[in-house]
Amino acid sequence: MIDKLYKLKKMQTEQKLMQKGQLIAKVNNIDEEIALTKDKIKTTSVQKHGAISDFAVLAIHKNTMKLHIAKLDIEKNKLNEEINYIIKEIVELQKQTEQYGYIVEEQKQEEIRKLLALEEEASSEYIQSKYING
Numbered sequence: 001m002i003d004k005l006y007k008l009k010k011m012q013t014e015q016k017l018m019q020k021g022q023l024i025a026k027v028n029n030i031d032e033e034i035a036l037t038k039d040k041i042k043t044t045s046v047q048k049h050g051a052i053s054d055f056a057v058l059a060i061h062k063n064t065m066k067l068h069i070a071k072l073d074i075e076k077n078k079l080n081e082e083i084n085y086i087i088k089e090i091v092e093l094q095k096q097t098e099q100y101g102y103i104v105e106e107q108k109q110e111e112i113r114k115l116l117a118l119e120e121e122a123s124s125e126y127i128q129s130k131y132i133n134g
Helices: 002-043 052-133
Strands: none
Touching: 002 052
16 A cells, blocks of 8 residues: 555656646746747837837837736746746655655565564474484
8 A cells, every 4th residue: 555655656756846837847948938039129219210000010019029928927937936836845745755655665564574483483393303303
């Protein structure tokens, strides 16, 4: 039973690590998109002798991109909070895995001690029977 719990906790830890990796990848994608959007804001322009409405459209476009960046930052912060929560879960699962692993190892050691005691008893009985019959 303990062995099954140990394997379960180990598997859960691995799943959380994969989930953490996926969230980190999402955060990296958001960082890339933010960088691209900031670059677009810097490089967006209008024709040199364009109409005044071009400047208004440009301002609206830049404001829209800034709003997009703000939304991405909010999403990034949520993902980072989720990552921190998953890290706490991983630490707890690792603690539990270690505990169950220790118990499993103790059970194995106890089985070995029992086997050695049985072998010692059997060899002692064999020697006694040889001594009596000899």
